[in-house]
Amino acid sequence: MAIVLLRVDERLIHGQVVVGWGGPLHADRIVVVDDAIAASPWEQELYCLGVPPEMEASFATVDDARAQVAEWRAGSRRVIALVRDIPTALRLAEGGILAGEEVNLGGIHHAAGRDRVLPWLHLNDGDRETLRRLAATGAVVSARDLPATRAVPLDELLGSGG
Incomplete structure (x- = not known):
């Protein structure tokens, strides 16, 4: 599997993602899935300032990303996919596209x-x-701030009522 992290994080590309996750997971590509940023070259430039030269950064709308998930899974690149919020993660996952993938709540x-x-x-x-x-x-939903910490499963996050 080439998707090494699919994370919900309001800050998108930042040090914890690039260094804390990207390094240990040997990621070589970050894809920001966000309709507004995909249409904003100047915001893309700002986010790229936090990406080291050995990593590629790209930006996709939710629809474009949905069409690329199979390619990410099958490809040789080690992809970190980032979304800003939970509704965007759900839009990306609709129809079972992320079935079996871990969605990390950051x-x-x-x-x-x-x-x-x-x-x-x-x-x-x-x-x-x-x-x-x-x-x-x-999708398998859990929360974890860094790879070395315990993943907190969704049922635990939501309490006994699930």
């Missing part, structure tokens, strides 16, 4: 109406319902 920060679940993960009721829908597509 930095989802405090905002009005969100409760702290983990130090880096804050969710509201809508987020929880969207995560249930994401898991129902066959």
Whole structure:
């Protein structure tokens, strides 16, 4: 499998992803899946400032990324795919496209109406319902801040009610 990380992280490309995940996972490509950034060359330039020269960065709309998932899986490149939020992850996963893939919940920060679940993960009721829908597509949802830490499975994140 060439998708080494599929992560939900509001900050997208930043040090924790590039160094903390990219290094240990030997990633050589980062794909940001975000409709707005895919249409914004100046934002793409800003995000590329945080990418080391040995890694390629690219930007895709959700629809384009859905069409590329099979290529990422089969390819020789070690891909980190990043989305900004849980609804985008669900859009990417619709129809079972991410069945069997681990979706990592990374930095989802405090905002009005969100409760702290983990130090880096804050969710509201809508987020929880969207995560249930994401898991129902066959994606394996968990939270982990770095590769060396324990993955917290979705049922544990949501409590006994799942």
